[in-house]
Amino acid sequence: MEDLLRSLRNLGLGAPSPSQLLELLDTDEEVQKRLAQLLSLSSVLDGEGGEEGGAGGAAMMMGQDLLEEAVNALLDNFRKTLDRQREVSKKETTTKAPTKVKLAPRTALLARQDAALKRAEQQRQEAGRGYIPRLVVDGKASYHSKRPLASLKRISCGDLNLAPRRYEGAYLLCRVMTPLLLYVGVTFIVDDPSGAAIPVSISHFTSDINQSQSSVSKLLPLGTVLAIREPFVSLDHASRAGPCTGKAAMGIRVDSPTDIVIVEEEDRLLEGVEWKEDLPLSSCPPSTSTVWLRDGFLSRQLRQGFSPPAQPPSLSAIRETIEDFIAFGRPGAAYRELCAARRLALVGNESLKDVEARILYELRAWSGAKDAFASTSAQGSSEGGPDSLRKDTDFAVPISELSPVQAAKRTERRLASESAGLTDEEVASIYFASSGHSPNPRLDTSEYIGPVQVRDIPGAGRGLVTTREVQPGELLLCCRSYGSAYPSDPESLGSPILRLNVDNGVVSTTSQVRAQTNLIHALVDRPDMLAVPVLGLTAGPSMDYSRFVTEPYPLRARMELDPKKAVNEYKSLDVDAAYVDGVLRFNAFGPAQAPASSHSHKHVEESQGELGRSTQPHPLPAILNHACLPNVSSVFFSNIVTTRALDVLPEGTEIVHQYVRGETPFPIRTAQLSKHGFECACSLCILDRADGAEASGRRARITEGESRAVFERSRLLFKSVKLAEVGSTDASLAGEVKEAHEDVVEALKNLRERIDETYSASSKTFPKERAQLKPEVFSTLDRQTRHLALFSGDIDVVLDSAGDALRCVGAQVASQDGKGQILDKLPRLHFDPSIDLVLFVATFLQNRRLKELSLRWVQAAYHAHQAMVGGGQAVFLHRWKSDSVAPALELWLS
Numbered sequence: 001m002e003d004l005l006r007s008l009r010n011l012g013l014g015a016p017s018p019s020q021l022l023e024l025l026d027t028d029e030e031v032q033k034r035l036a037q038l039l040s041l042s043s044v045l046d047g048e049g050g051e052e053g054g055a056g057g058a059a060m061m062m063g064q065d066l067l068e069e070a071v072n073a074l075l076d077n078f079r080k081t082l083d084r085q086r087e088v089s090k091k092e093t094t095t096k097a098p099t100k101v102k103l104a105p106r107t108a109l110l111a112r113q114d115a116a117l118k119r120a121e122q123q124r125q126e127a128g129r130g131y132i133p134r135l136v137v138d139g140k141a142s143y144h145s146k147r148p149l150a151s152l153k154r155i156s157c158g159d160l161n162l163a164p165r166r167y168e169g170a171y172l173l174c175r176v177m178t179p180l181l182l183y184v185g186v187t188f189i190v191d192d193p194s195g196a197a198i199p200v201s202i203s204h205f206t207s208d209i210n211q212s213q214s215s216v217s218k219l220l221p222l223g224t225v226l227a228i229r230e231p232f233v234s235l236d237h238a239s240r241a242g243p244c245t246g247k248a249a250m251g252i253r254v255d256s257p258t259d260i261v262i263v264e265e266e267d268r269l270l271e272g273v274e275w276k277e278d279l280p281l282s283s284c285p286p287s288t289s290t291v292w293l294r295d296g297f298l299s300r301q302l303r304q305g306f307s308p309p310a311q312p313p314s315l316s317a318i319r320e321t322i323e324d325f326i327a328f329g330r331p332g333a334a335y336r337e338l339c340a341a342r343r344l345a346l347v348g349n350e351s352l353k354d355v356e357a358r359i360l361y362e363l364r365a366w367s368g369a370k371d372a373f374a375s376t377s378a379q380g381s382s383e384g385g386p387d388s389l390r391k392d393t394d395f396a397v398p399i400s401e402l403s404p405v406q407a408a409k410r411t412e413r414r415l416a417s418e419s420a421g422l423t424d425e426e427v428a429s430i431y432f433a434s435s436g437h438s439p440n441p442r443l444d445t446s447e448y449i450g451p452v453q454v455r456d457i458p459g460a461g462r463g464l465v466t467t468r469e470v471q472p473g474e475l476l477l478c479c480r481s482y483g484s485a486y487p488s489d490p491e492s493l494g495s496p497i498l499r500l501n502v503d504n505g506v507v508s509t510t511s512q513v514r515a516q517t518n519l520i521h522a523l524v525d526r527p528d529m530l531a532v533p534v535l536g537l538t539a540g541p542s543m544d545y546s547r548f549v550t551e552p553y554p555l556r557a558r559m560e561l562d563p564k565k566a567v568n569e570y571k572s573l574d575v576d577a578a579y580v581d582g583v584l585r586f587n588a589f590g591p592a593q594a595p596a597s598s599h600s601h602k603h604v605e606e607s608q609g610e611l612g613r614s615t616q617p618h619p620l621p622a623i624l625n626h627a628c629l630p631n632v633s634s635v636f637f638s639n640i641v642t643t644r645a646l647d648v649l650p651e652g653t654e655i656v657h658q659y660v661r662g663e664t665p666f667p668i669r670t671a672q673l674s675k676h677g678f679e680c681a682c683s684l685c686i687l688d689r690a691d692g693a694e695a696s697g698r699r700a701r702i703t704e705g706e707s708r709a710v711f712e713r714s715r716l717l718f719k720s721v722k723l724a725e726v727g728s729t730d731a732s733l734a735g736e737v738k739e740a741h742e743d744v745v746e747a748l749k750n751l752r753e754r755i756d757e758t759y760s761a762s763s764k765t766f767p768k769e770r771a772q773l774k775p776e777v778f779s780t781l782d783r784q785t786r787h788l789a790l791f792s793g794d795i796d797v798v799l800d801s802a803g804d805a806l807r808c809v810g811a812q813v814a815s816q817d818g819k820g821q822i823l824d825k826l827p828r829l830h831f832d833p834s835i836d837l838v839l840f841v842a843t844f845l846q847n848r849r850l851k852e853l854s855l856r857w858v859q860a861a862y863h864a865h866q867a868m869v870g871g872g873q874a875v876f877l878h879r880w881k882s883d884s885v886a887p888a889l890e891l892w893l894s
């Protein structure tokens with residue numbers, strides 16, 4: 001990748017755009033050709049083009065041809081690199097007779113690493129703050145050790161003489177002898193006691209890939225003694241952690257960072273071990289506190305019975321270690337270290353209360369955190385800002401930035417909303433915080449688990465069912481993700497990650513790779529809290545279930561907070577990185593479709609394509625099964641998802657939400673769902689299947705193909721219409737304009753009839769159900785309603801048309817003469833377009849001076865909004881207020 005970027009730069013071309021990066025990995029020749037064209041063309045447009053454009057056309061064309069040829073050659077070269085990588089990967093899994101390898105001499109390895117570090121530093125400087133994509137590869141085989149170190153026998157580098165091979169039942173004792181080279185994972189050189197050296201690479205070492213070499217090297221300082229459990233010696237060890245260059249080099253490849261055990265000086269493993277060679281001198285300063293994937297010294301000491309150090313650490317040193325853990329997102333280790341320090345009587349029960357409060361807060365132990373904050377503020381140990389929090393930033397401001405009094409207050413609120421759910425005001429806060437200044441804030445809420453429980457669902461694994469009857473709009477879940485990652489996080493900004501699985505062609509992007517790392521590290525930190533919620537999820541049809549899948553699935557992830565048990569019983573988890581990858585692939589939610597972005601800031605994330613997606617692991621919501629016709633609406637607010645009932649759900653009803661949008665045509669939906677390995681049997685799919693493949697295929701072609709042209713005509717006609725005046729005067733359209741509208745209505749009617757024909761089989765078998773559900777017809781009726789409102793004098797015609805449209809997506813529209821709610825049942829598909837239509841009708845009625853009826857339609861839109869999103873008036877207005885519907889909304893507000 002780096003070579004390709006440099007060569008492009010030398011030709012005066014820029015780096016490929018995010019979507020082009022993905023095309024680089026596409027094996028389709030046509031895609032490659034077009035890519036070469038685009039890459040070479042972009043220079044003409046961006047570069048010399050401009051003012052002199054048009055002059056010397058022929059010469060330019062010549063230049064363009066040559067340029068394209070050159071780019072083609074570069075892409076070809078890049079593809080060859082990938083092909084070589086594919087070959088090596090194949091060799092690793094199929095070779096029966098591994099190659100006998102000779103270890104490279106120590107000095108050669110050291111020189112090589114030194115050069116690589118210098119090169120990386122130089123590249124970093126060259127690119128400045130520019131955009132440097134990083135490419136690594138992945139493959140079918142992935143390893144992780146499940147055996148405890150004590151059960152393994154020690155081997156040395158000299159025993160590692162075959163590659164590729166996994167050395168089962170053995171561990172390699174070795175020492176870090178160079179600084180770490182950070183790319184996506186890390187690569188460095190180790191030596192064993194005999195002085196023999198070998199390169200090692202570790203995947204998922206850190207998710208902060210923008211940190212400097214010296215700060216990453218502090219995580220495993222020079223001289224750190226490691227035991228690598230059941231090492232895998234690869235022909236091409238660095239390809240998963242370091243740049244994909246197509247040049248294979250033998251070394252140890254660690255796929256799951258939990259295979260690395262940091263060995264203490266006091267450990268029996270080191271008895272009688274003598275290191276033959278001295279460590280090379282290096283510029284990397286030795287560091288005393290390392291927090292990488294292990295507990296603090298005191299908690300290790302208590303657990304493993306090491307003899308206490310002659311000089312116990314000072315209070316400030318203990319505080320520093322614990323603060324480091326909190327800063328590294330490791331509240332579990334912070335908690336254990338604090339408990340250990342208290343048990344060893346190095347810290348009094350009343351000191352470090354402020355730190356304790358923050359740890360408990362991070363662990364979502366609100367009531368303990370509240371007490372600790374309260375006692376901190378009583379001691380007056382630290383001063384903070386003003387005590388009144390600004391409401392709109394409440395959920396976006398981290399707890400560490402609040403004064404103890406503020407923090408105690410907030411914790412109290414978290415405690416309250418954990419049992420009562422979010423108020424409208426709180427939903428409005430998270431809504432505005434998620435659409436606010438920071439592109440991807442991590443919002444801080446408590447989790448609310450409503451009247452639901454986990455239950456086995458025949459034929460569908462586990463699912464969530466209601467424990468009592470719930471009403472439309474009732475909040476059932478409010479959950480926060482664990483280990484979420486956004487492409488725009490500072491830890492990776494400017495360095496998008498691409499990981500190509502050379503065996504199956506699947507590409508993982510920045511947020512997937514980083515969320516995987518985050519989760520692995522969180523699992524090591526809080527195994528008792530997260531192992532079942534995360535590893536108890538399925539990792540896709542091709543992966544065997546983890547042992548955690550058989551355990552009862554918890555509604556809430558909780559950590560053991562008994563000070564003694566937490567320290568003594570902590571056991572680091574052996575995490576299978578590939579399983580975590582599967583869990584994310586099949587359970588994490590892709591682009592956060594924040595309700596705030598659905599309107600005004602449309603497609604902010606989509607503009608970056610696949611690479612712009614965030615990865616949000618939400619364990620409990622992931623337990624929900626799918627239905628194309630959902631009975632709840634799940635809405636994302638940054639890292640938070642809320643789930644609300646769309647209908648009356650009797651006790652024992654399974655709640656189901658959409659993995660893919662139900663209004664998508666059946667054949668496309670089925671294809672999108674196929675990766676999950678189940679056949680959807682929701683009521684909509686039953687109907688669609690009854691129509692047969694030919695009819696549903698024809699329907700898809702009509703809605704995805706020919707209807708586009710009609711909709712486009714409709715849109716163009718509406719461009720010149722002032723919506724605020726729709727329907728205000730009877731049939732006032734000029735003759736030919738009116739004709740144009742009538743024409744479109746005729747075309748829409750035609751489309752609708754052709755779509756309707758495709759429902760004929762299901763309409764015979766399920767007449768009642770199909771009459772209520774024709775999602776593909778919605779858009780034609782929606783457009784028709786708008787045209788009719790313009791030129792038809794008859795209000796009932798417009799209302800009937802709107803009513804028909806809403807019925808097609810599962811809503812039930814009450815009769816117009818009643819005084820009650822307009823929507824007896826909420827729409828179950830086309831959520832936002834339905835609300836938009838209801839507001840359009842309200843505006844039309846208002847312009848017709850039918851104020852009372854108009855109010856009822858606005859009320860219906862508000863009711864639907866509240867049931868789906870919540871947040872009250874403020875959010876409703878922010879999402880829907882526009883010039884066109886303003887008159888109706890203003891009337892409603894007054």
Ligand SMILES: [Zn+2]
Nearest residue numbers: 628680682685
């Ligand atoms: Zn379905």
